[in-house]
Amino acid sequence: MRDTGRDDNDNVRHNDTGGYRGAALRALSDAGAAVGDSVVITYKDGTRRAGLLMPRYEHDDDSHVVAKLSSGYNAGISIDQISGIAVDRRGTVTDMGRDGGAGTESSEPARNRAGERILLLSTGGTIASRIDYRTGAVTPVLSASDLRDSIPELADIAEVDSEVVISEYSENIMPEHWLALARRIDERAGDASAGGGRPYAGIIVAHGTDTMHYTSAFLSFALAGLPVPVVLVGAQRSPDRASSDAATNLIGAARFIASHGGGGDVYVAMHGGSGDDAIACHVGTRVRKNHTSRRDAFETIGGSPAFVVSADGGISSAAASGGPDGAGRPRPGPEYSPRISLDQRVALVKYHPGYDPAHLGHIIDSGCRAVIFEGTGLGHVGRAMYGQVERAGERGVFMGMTSQCIDGRTAMTVYESGRDLMEMGVVPLEDMIPEVALVKAMWAASLAEDSDGIRRIMLENVASEMSAR
Amino acid sequence: MRDTGRDDNDNVRHNDTGGYRGAALRALSDAGAAVGDSVVITYKDGTRRAGLLMPRYEHDDDSHVVAKLSSGYNAGISIDQISGIAVDRRGTVTDMGRDGGAGTESSEPARNRAGERILLLSTGGTIASRIDYRTGAVTPVLSASDLRDSIPELADIAEVDSEVVISEYSENIMPEHWLALARRIDERAGDASAGGGRPYAGIIVAHGTDTMHYTSAFLSFALAGLPVPVVLVGAQRSPDRASSDAATNLIGAARFIASHGGGGDVYVAMHGGSGDDAIACHVGTRVRKNHTSRRDAFETIGGSPAFVVSADGGISSAAASGGPDGAGRPRPGPEYSPRISLDQRVALVKYHPGYDPAHLGHIIDSGCRAVIFEGTGLGHVGRAMYGQVERAGERGVFMGMTSQCIDGRTAMTVYESGRDLMEMGVVPLEDMIPEVALVKAMWAASLAEDSDGIRRIMLENVASEMSAR
Numbered sequence: 001m002r003d004t005g006r007d008d009n010d011n012v013r014h015n016d017t018g019g020y021r022g023a024a025l026r027a028l029s030d031a032g033a034a035v036g037d038s039v040v041i042t043y044k045d046g047t048r049r050a051g052l053l054m055p056r057y058e059h060d061d062d063s064h065v066v067a068k069l070s071s072g073y074n075a076g077i078s079i080d081q082i083s084g085i086a087v088d089r090r091g092t093v094t095d096m097g098r099d100g101g102a103g104t105e106s107s108e109p110a111r112n113r114a115g116e117r118i119l120l121l122s123t124g125g126t127i128a129s130r131i132d133y134r135t136g137a138v139t140p141v142l143s144a145s146d147l148r149d150s151i152p153e154l155a156d157i158a159e160v161d162s163e164v165v166i167s168e169y170s171e172n173i174m175p176e177h178w179l180a181l182a183r184r185i186d187e188r189a190g191d192a193s194a195g196g197g198r199p200y201a202g203i204i205v206a207h208g209t210d211t212m213h214y215t216s217a218f219l220s221f222a223l224a225g226l227p228v229p230v231v232l233v234g235a236q237r238s239p240d241r242a243s244s245d246a247a248t249n250l251i252g253a254a255r256f257i258a259s260h261g262g263g264g265d266v267y268v269a270m271h272g273g274s275g276d277d278a279i280a281c282h283v284g285t286r287v288r289k290n291h292t293s294r295r296d297a298f299e300t301i302g303g304s305p306a307f308v309v310s311a312d313g314g315i316s317s318a319a320a321s322g323g324p325d326g327a328g329r330p331r332p333g334p335e336y337s338p339r340i341s342l343d344q345r346v347a348l349v350k351y352h353p354g355y356d357p358a359h360l361g362h363i364i365d366s367g368c369r370a371v372i373f374e375g376t377g378l379g380h381v382g383r384a385m386y387g388q389v390e391r392a393g394e395r396g397v398f399m400g401m402t403s404q405c406i407d408g409r410t411a412m413t414v415y416e417s418g419r420d421l422m423e424m425g426v427v428p429l430e431d432m433i434p435e436v437a438l439v440k441a442m443w444a445a446s447l448a449e450d451s452d453g454i455r456r457i458m459l460e461n462v463a464s465e466m467s468a469r
Numbered sequence: 470m471r472d473t474g475r476d477d478n479d480n481v482r483h484n485d486t487g488g489y490r491g492a493a494l495r496a497l498s499d500a501g502a503a504v505g506d507s508v509v510i511t512y513k514d515g516t517r518r519a520g521l522l523m524p525r526y527e528h529d530d531d532s533h534v535v536a537k538l539s540s541g542y543n544a545g546i547s548i549d550q551i552s553g554i555a556v557d558r559r560g561t562v563t564d565m566g567r568d569g570g571a572g573t574e575s576s577e578p579a580r581n582r583a584g585e586r587i588l589l590l591s592t593g594g595t596i597a598s599r600i601d602y603r604t605g606a607v608t609p610v611l612s613a614s615d616l617r618d619s620i621p622e623l624a625d626i627a628e629v630d631s632e633v634v635i636s637e638y639s640e641n642i643m644p645e646h647w648l649a650l651a652r653r654i655d656e657r658a659g660d661a662s663a664g665g666g667r668p669y670a671g672i673i674v675a676h677g678t679d680t681m682h683y684t685s686a687f688l689s690f691a692l693a694g695l696p697v698p699v700v701l702v703g704a705q706r707s708p709d710r711a712s713s714d715a716a717t718n719l720i721g722a723a724r725f726i727a728s729h730g731g732g733g734d735v736y737v738a739m740h741g742g743s744g745d746d747a748i749a750c751h752v753g754t755r756v757r758k759n760h761t762s763r764r765d766a767f768e769t770i771g772g773s774p775a776f777v778v779s780a781d782g783g784i785s786s787a788a789a790s791g792g793p794d795g796a797g798r799p800r801p802g803p804e805y806s807p808r809i810s811l812d813q814r815v816a817l818v819k820y821h822p823g824y825d826p827a828h829l830g831h832i833i834d835s836g837c838r839a840v841i842f843e844g845t846g847l848g849h850v851g852r853a854m855y856g857q858v859e860r861a862g863e864r865g866v867f868m869g870m871t872s873q874c875i876d877g878r879t880a881m882t883v884y885e886s887g888r889d890l891m892e893m894g895v896v897p898l899e900d901m902i903p904e905v906a907l908v909k910a911m912w913a914a915s916l917a918e919d920s921d922g923i924r925r926i927m928l929e930n931v932a933s934e935m936s937a938r
Contacts, residue, residue, distance in 0.1 A: 169884060377679035
């Protein structure tokens with residue numbers, strides 16, 4: 001794990017250079033302008049553009065200033081083309097997304113006039129990254145405070161403290177990182193002194209999208225019953241791209257927390273459609289990344305998102321919008337008693353025609369304590385697997401069944417194959433998503449001594465990971 | 470493989486007992502009624518019901534007759550309650566689904582007045598199964614001819630020959646079965662004498678739904694360019710249930726073949742929605758079972774189904790309905806030159822946080838020739854895997870990357886991780902579905918001597934398995 005130190009530089013806006021240097025910094029200094037100011041830039045051809053001065057990052061060139069225009073686009077403007085920069089309003093915030101409030105019946109104002117405090121924990125990922133223009137590749141560089149400062153709208157919703165916990169793209173986030181993140185959330189969630197005398201209304205976790213749903217599942221189990229909501233937020237497009245969803249997702253998450261009014265579930269907040277008009281808050285155990293690149297890649301499986309934050313700040317719940325079976329709706333949580341532990345001796349086995357049972361044999365021999373099958377259809381693996389399945393049962397390995405169909409519920413009493421497998425000890429896991437079942441099994445294995453103990457925890461609905469039949 | 474003999478009993482309707490025996494058989498014999506006849510049954514209380522006499526199956530009791538009512542429901546009527554059975558029309562077919570024709574612009578008549586011939590190959594699965602009322606479980610029993618005879622509507626669309634190739638639920642269908650099925654299709658597709666002097670207009674394969682999309686992918690590759698279409702059909706509900714989709718799916722497939730007019734792609738035909746009103750024909754390499762139990766469980770990934778057969782028999786194509794990116798639309802096929810072979814030394818590795826790289830090590834050591842990664846996001850695995858990935862490359866193992874997001878396209882040049890993996894020899898497989906990539910790799914490995922050869926085949930778009938960017 002790298003870079004787990006806390007970033008205490010919580011007030012950079014007018015105290016540092018916002019990442020500018022050289023000619024660009026001199027031009028801004030001459031104008032008395034700083035990051036976060038509303039400025040009017042006059043071009044040498046006489047045209048003028050108003051915008052919000054954005055921060056730049058370490059390796060950027062020194063010949064451009066970046067302003068966020070009212071369209072939401074970031075424009076990089078060459079110093080050579082600028083004849084003047086005038087500060088319009090100092091360190092204020094834009095009006096983007098503030099009008100409205102005439103939403104659906106279930107809408108309520110998202111901004112919290114009482115001045116809620118939110119903690120923003122950064123773990124890395126696209127949401128905290130930028131494009132390297134030399135290579136065209138995206139690399140992680142933003143600190144949590146950079147991220148917060150580049151989205152001044154956040155300040156109007158709540159006071160935001162920020163902290164870097166991890167700095168990894170999510171394909172490199174490991175179960176050990178889940179533990180570190182859960183421990184930090186647990187410490188900070190109840191830490192009133194850190195919140196300026198008031199506890200945080202909620203915690204935002206900026207996270208890479210690749211494995212965000214695995215992390216949200218772990219936090220859901222380990223921190224079940226936490227008094228404040230935890231909202232994981234990612235971006236499918238990096239913050240320096242015009243189409244970036246970083247700002248809209250973060251703003252949506254902050255609005256959701258500010259209006260949530262207590263209750264500590266774990267959510268994933270991402271675009272709810274291809275436009276910028278709705279941020280969906282998915283229950284952390286019912287969500288999956290179902291597209292490689294779309295901004296609305298995350299979907300609640302088997303239902304609607306628990307909440308949707310609309311562009312006007314209104315928040316509607318799935319109960320109002322009528323999800324099909326309640327899969328996306330949070331349930332009342334248990335009393336808070338964090339169980340932050342896991343045992344990685346768990347494997348996910350996706351069955352397919354031609355799967356070599358010897359691979360399952362190796363998994364058993366390697367000392368796995370639990371196997372989650374991603375079976376076919378209602379929860380099947382072929383007869384060719386039965387020898388190793390029986391052996392796993394005899395060795396006391398917990399075996400849980402999910403479906404590679406992803407949507408729908410396992411039902412192992414319908415066909416002979418399912419009943420055979422149940423007799424060998426395979427436990428159908430209702431409509432638990434395979435990835436969530438894997439994470440839960442790692443958690444359960446750390447809490448239970450044997451297969452029966454794991455089974456009991458797996459079948460207990462801890463964090464809405466299973467929906468009612 | 471069991472029961473691969475051909476079922477030559479092609480004309481059972483009036484020559485056998487239709488599965489009836491004992492008291493039920495006597496009652497039908499006394500009335501001169503046989504399976505397939507339209508009958509009017511008079512109850513002892515004087516009420517009458519009209520219906521189509523359905524076949525029964527080996528282990529059924531001998532005290533009921535089963536009639537398909539005009540509602541589409543099958544009614545089991547106790548002999549004790551029947552005072553008389555009268556034959557209304559002998560061996561004709563029902564009028565279900567025949568009216569109409571006034572469809573969309575792209576509609577064309579589905580029934581082929583020229584009397585097309587279709588070959589129905591049965592492999593087992595729910596579509597060829599029934600519920601055991603003692604245990605409540607579903608077991609495979611129907612022969613291909615039973616299936617055809619239980620859906621007399623088929624006879625109005627085309628002359629249907631039937632044959633049992635395999636009798637397995639699809640979780641037990643193995644790559645060896647794919648070979649047997651492909652060989653039989655290849656033999657029969659061009660066999661004019663078997664088609665009564667005319668070649669078959671197309672071949673329907675009745676298949677269990679669990680792994681139907683794996684089989685359709687293999688047939689797509691092995692039989693690319695086949696002169697006639699092959700349509701795999703399954704059922705999510707068994708034929709003796711009121712909600713069964715067996716008949717509607719088979720009828721839709723037959724209509725599609727009868728109106729297809731040549732061109733031999735492989736399709737999967739299943740319900741296109743929750744009603745009975747549309748049967749979707751998905752391209753065999755772009756389809757996936759995405760729900761455990763819904764009748765419309767199968768979906769074209771990244772696009773619309775290639776064709777939709779509506780209840781009125783009209784057929785619309787994706788070109789007309791405007792699929793987003795053409796993923797579901799068939800492309801012109803190559804000349805037919807079947808390559809019916811595979812090499813099972815291929816593994817599918819689904820990466821997740823906490824995946825033990827030793828499992829990949831075991832796969833490499835077991836002699837695998839190709840590994841298909843189901844990576845995260847745009848196509849990533851964590852750094853912890855790099856050691857084994859490098860070793861696989863050094864050992865000449867082909868490595869292809871797909872995404873566990875399922876939808877969307879891999880893009881490995883965007884992030885450092887992807888570029889690292891490409892340098893180690895991992896090949897991004899565009900938007901190929903992971904299961905399809907697995908099947909294609911088994912096929913490619915049998916045709917190529919080394920990793921480079923496999924790579925060339927994997928990147929060639931053989932059967933619409935990749936869509937245009």
